[in-house]
Amino acid sequence: MAQSNSGPYRDAERGGATGDATNTISQRSAPSRRAFIKGVIASGAAASAAGYLFRGPGVPSAHAQAAGTVERLVTLNVNGATRRVDVLPQETLAHTIRYKLGLTGTKLGCDHGECGACTVIMDGVTVYSCSTLTHSVRGRKITTIEGIEGPNGKLHKVQAAFVEELGPQCGFCTSGQVMAAVALLEQNPHPSVEEARLAMSGNLCRCGAYDHYLKGVMRAAGEA
Amino acid sequence: MAYKLIGQNFAPHDVVAKVTGRAKYAEDFRAEGMVFCKLLTSPMPHAKIRNIDASDALKMPGVFGILTADDVPQFPPPQTPILAKDEVFYVGEPILALAAADETTAADALEKVKIDFEQLPHVLDPLDSLYPGGPNARSNGNVAAAQINLQTVKWQAGDFGDDKTLPMGKPAETWSYGDLDAGFKASKLVIEESFVTAGYSHHSMEPRTAMAHWQGGKCFLYGSNQSHTAAVPNIARYIGIEPKDLVFIAEYCGGGFGSKIPGYPIMAVPALLSKKLSRPVMMRITRIEEYSIGTARPTFQGHAKLGFREDGKLLAADLYIVQENGPHIGGGDFRSAGNALSFVYQPDAMRFRAIPVLTNTPLRGPQRGPGENQLVPAIEPLIDKAARQLGIDRVQIRKINAPDSNGKIGADRGPVTSAFMKEALDKGATMFNWEEKKRRSGQKNGNKVIGIGVGQGYHSAGSNGFDGLVRITPDGKLHVHTGVGNLGTYSHSATARVPADLLNVAWENV
Numbered sequence: 001m002a003q004s005n006s007g008p009y010r011d012a013e014r015g016g017a018t019g020d021a022t023n024t025i026s027q028r029s030a031p032s033r034r035a036f037i038k039g040v041i042a043s044g045a046a047a048s049a050a051g052y053l054f055r056g057p058g059v060p061s062a063h064a065q066a067a068g069t070v071e072r073l074v075t076l077n078v079n080g081a082t083r084r085v086d087v088l089p090q091e092t093l094a095h096t097i098r099y100k101l102g103l104t105g106t107k108l109g110c111d112h113g114e115c116g117a118c119t120v121i122m123d124g125v126t127v128y129s130c131s132t133l134t135h136s137v138r139g140r141k142i143t144t145i146e147g148i149e150g151p152n153g154k155l156h157k158v159q160a161a162f163v164e165e166l167g168p169q170c171g172f173c174t175s176g177q178v179m180a181a182v183a184l185l186e187q188n189p190h191p192s193v194e195e196a197r198l199a200m201s202g203n204l205c206r207c208g209a210y211d212h213y214l215k216g217v218m219r220a221a222g223e224a
Numbered sequence: 225m226a227y228k229l230i231g232q233n234f235a236p237h238d239v240v241a242k243v244t245g246r247a248k249y250a251e252d253f254r255a256e257g258m259v260f261c262k263l264l265t266s267p268m269p270h271a272k273i274r275n276i277d278a279s280d281a282l283k284m285p286g287v288f289g290i291l292t293a294d295d296v297p298q299f300p301p302p303q304t305p306i307l308a309k310d311e312v313f314y315v316g317e318p319i320l321a322l323a324a325a326d327e328t329t330a331a332d333a334l335e336k337v338k339i340d341f342e343q344l345p346h347v348l349d350p351l352d353s354l355y356p357g358g359p360n361a362r363s364n365g366n367v368a369a370a371q372i373n374l375q376t377v378k379w380q381a382g383d384f385g386d387d388k389t390l391p392m393g394k395p396a397e398t399w400s401y402g403d404l405d406a407g408f409k410a411s412k413l414v415i416e417e418s419f420v421t422a423g424y425s426h427h428s429m430e431p432r433t434a435m436a437h438w439q440g441g442k443c444f445l446y447g448s449n450q451s452h453t454a455a456v457p458n459i460a461r462y463i464g465i466e467p468k469d470l471v472f473i474a475e476y477c478g479g480g481f482g483s484k485i486p487g488y489p490i491m492a493v494p495a496l497l498s499k500k501l502s503r504p505v506m507m508r509i510t511r512i513e514e515y516s517i518g519t520a521r522p523t524f525q526g527h528a529k530l531g532f533r534e535d536g537k538l539l540a541a542d543l544y545i546v547q548e549n550g551p552h553i554g555g556g557d558f559r560s561a562g563n564a565l566s567f568v569y570q571p572d573a574m575r576f577r578a579i580p581v582l583t584n585t586p587l588r589g590p591q592r593g594p595g596e597n598q599l600v601p602a603i604e605p606l607i608d609k610a611a612r613q614l615g616i617d618r619v620q621i622r623k624i625n626a627p628d629s630n631g632k633i634g635a636d637r638g639p640v641t642s643a644f645m646k647e648a649l650d651k652g653a654t655m656f657n658w659e660e661k662k663r664r665s666g667q668k669n670g671n672k673v674i675g676i677g678v679g680q681g682y683h684s685a686g687s688n689g690f691d692g693l694v695r696i697t698p699d700g701k702l703h704v705h706t707g708v709g710n711l712g713t714y715s716h717s718a719t720a721r722v723p724a725d726l727l728n729v730a731w732e733n734v
Contacts, residue, residue, distance in 0.1 A: 098251075098252075103245075104245070104248065104251075104252035105244070105245020105246065106245070107249070107429075107430070107478070108251065108508075109429045109430070109431075109478075109511070110511040111510065111511060112511060115429065117429060144245070145244065145245030146244075146245055149244060155240070155243070155244070158243075159240075159243040159244060162239075162243045163235055163239050163240060163243055164235075166235070166236075166239065167243070168239055168242040168243060168712070169479075169711075169712025169713070169714075170428070170429065170430070170476075170477060170478050170479040170480075170711050170712035171238075171239075171241075171242030171247050171476060171478065171712070172249060172428075172429035172430045172476075172478030172479060173429050174242045174243055174245075175245045178243055178245075204429070205429070206427060206428060206429045206479050206481075207429075207479060207712045209712075
């Protein structure tokens with residue numbers, strides 16, 4: 001999923017956190033939203049089990065010969081390293097980085113382009129990796145949460161600020177929050193609180209630690 | 225005693241792993257040869273399962289096997305089953321799990337499972353089920369909860385009142401103390417209102433994904449849970465093994481909000497499927513599945529009648545709660561709501577009545593101050609009304625009724641270890657500058673009006689039986705072992721700071 005818009009204010013520009021993701025979801029979910037239990041025998045019964053779907057890691061695909069399910073070797077640029085990996089046509093970037101590249105810092109909260117836990121940075125712009133097809137990111141520069149620490153494990157200023165402000169509660173949304181903040185400060189090193197709030201608005205926190213994250217962003221920007 | 229650590233700012237030790245992505249949640253664990261399972265869930269709110277035919281699915285390449293209710297421990301109703309047997313009670317109720325080399329294959333195979341359902345009447349509103357001839361959420365009853373046996377209760381049509389009063393037929397649970405009638409008779413003001421509270425889903429950011437494998441006769445289960453001590457015996461029971469044979473790994477928990485404390489039945493699915501297939505099994509729970517099995521707060525429809533003395537003292541309280549409880553054991557919210565009223569407002573006399581009614585809605589369970597928090601929006605506005613009608617300050621009327629450490633709770637007027645409600649109200653009023661702000665109440669600024677309010681609630685704090693172990697190793701490190709879980713509350717760190725402070729150990733060495 002290539003994003004034509006630039007800058008960290010993706011949500012405002014595209015009219016909401018899910019705006020850009022919608023196309024990808026509808027393509028991807030053509031197979032995954034189908035009713036699973038065609039054999040249900042009942043009056044008017046329809047089954048649904050939409051949701052996460054992917055091929056397992058390192059397991060030969062049971063349908064490797066079936067049309068449309070052939071893995072292709074692609075070259076990705078992730079965290080500055082060249083990674084060559086076999087990818088299915090419908091495979092999402094979140095799945096590739098979590099299950100094939102072993103980078104589990106990127107989380108799947110909804111897998112529907114809603115929550116932002118899977119946020120990564122692509123060519124300086126945040127994207128939801130759950131709603132981005134891996135095949136579409138060849139030649140793009142991908143950065144995940146594992147790729148933002150400095151040499152010798154020195155925390156990025158956003159990470160250090162999130163520790164200081166105790167941004168994370170349960171921590172499941174934190175990787176995405178960090179990525180959104182890092183992308184913001186790269187584009188706009190001294191955001192106003194309102195700009196920071198807007199840039200972080202694509203990342204849900206069920207614990208409700210929004211103000212802590214926001215304070216962390218402002219601290220990282222040297223404004224706190 | 226002056227503390228060096230307690231009450232001071234600190235960084236929890238695990239927060240760095242959260243900001244670097246190194247914190248491992250259930251779905252971040254891998255095992256050699258791990259396969260994936262997907263759930264086949266009910267498409268109907270209430271139906272009999274006449275037959276399951278998975279033969280075509282099992283013939284597919286890449287499919288390793290299925291798990292049905294016949295493969296898992298059974299528990300007497302109203303306990304929540306691991307997988308539905310014979311009858312499904314809500315849309316999204318897990319019926320079987322199928323393991324395959326990957327999720328796409330598993331999903332393809334689920335399409336080939338043939339299930340013969342016989343649709344049954346379903347019910348969403350408890351009052352519909354209580355009505356004479358109304359549908360029951362289960363073939364074997366419509367009322368149940370923890371400590372309330374599954375039974376069928378129907379009210380008389382005459383019990384259903386008008387829209388101003390709640391129907392008050394036969395309750396499933398009731399208690400009282402003091403002389404209620406005398407209390408109302410002696411009251412200067414009696415206020416009576418019905419209330420409805422919402423039942424929203426927990427929806428932790430991390431779905432209840434779990435992965436399991438077996439080694440040396442022990443089950444290694446990687447799950448998302450709020451507690452260890454409270455969870456292990458229960459999860460072992462779901463799997464059908466001794467707690468000593470369960471190695472439960474829950475390093476981080478991506479939120480629980482009460483829905484992940486004592487473990488939960490679906491955790492047994494990857495464990496038992498893994499045992500059956502002799503392969504590690506990952507069960508990723510989707511956001512949609514989380515809606516159904518991730519539980520939600522039980523809803524209340526209720527009625528409260530409060531009698532106040534002229535000075536604001538609560539003399540008598542009469543509470544009736546009809547709880548929408550989902551189709552299984554649900555929550556004990558109604559019970560803790562009754563206790564909360566008896567405690568927070570210390571009425572001289574009180575009657576409590578409740579009925580938890582089963583509904584064909586997603587699972588219900590405890591959430592963030594279960595029961596006590598539903599009571600707040602029901603009772604607090606009545607306290608405000610009483611204050612206004614009696615001409616008493618709103619903070620003051622709460623202080624008049626607030627418990628101290630001699631406060632009594634529940635039907636048996638049991639003791640509490642401590643309560644500082646009056647102090648909390650005073651402190652809040654001072655910090656908020658209540659007296660000053662009160663004067664601004666009602667002022668208009670364009671199309672906006674300033675309003676101020678005060679509210680209170682309670683939840684019991686602390687539990688016994690979570691004893692820990694403290695070790696000091698030769699490197700000078702203090703190791704604090706505790707069964708308290710790891711989620712956003714950092715309770716493990718708060719717990720660890722107590723022995724660290726008492727033993728005078730620097731936080732870096734804990």
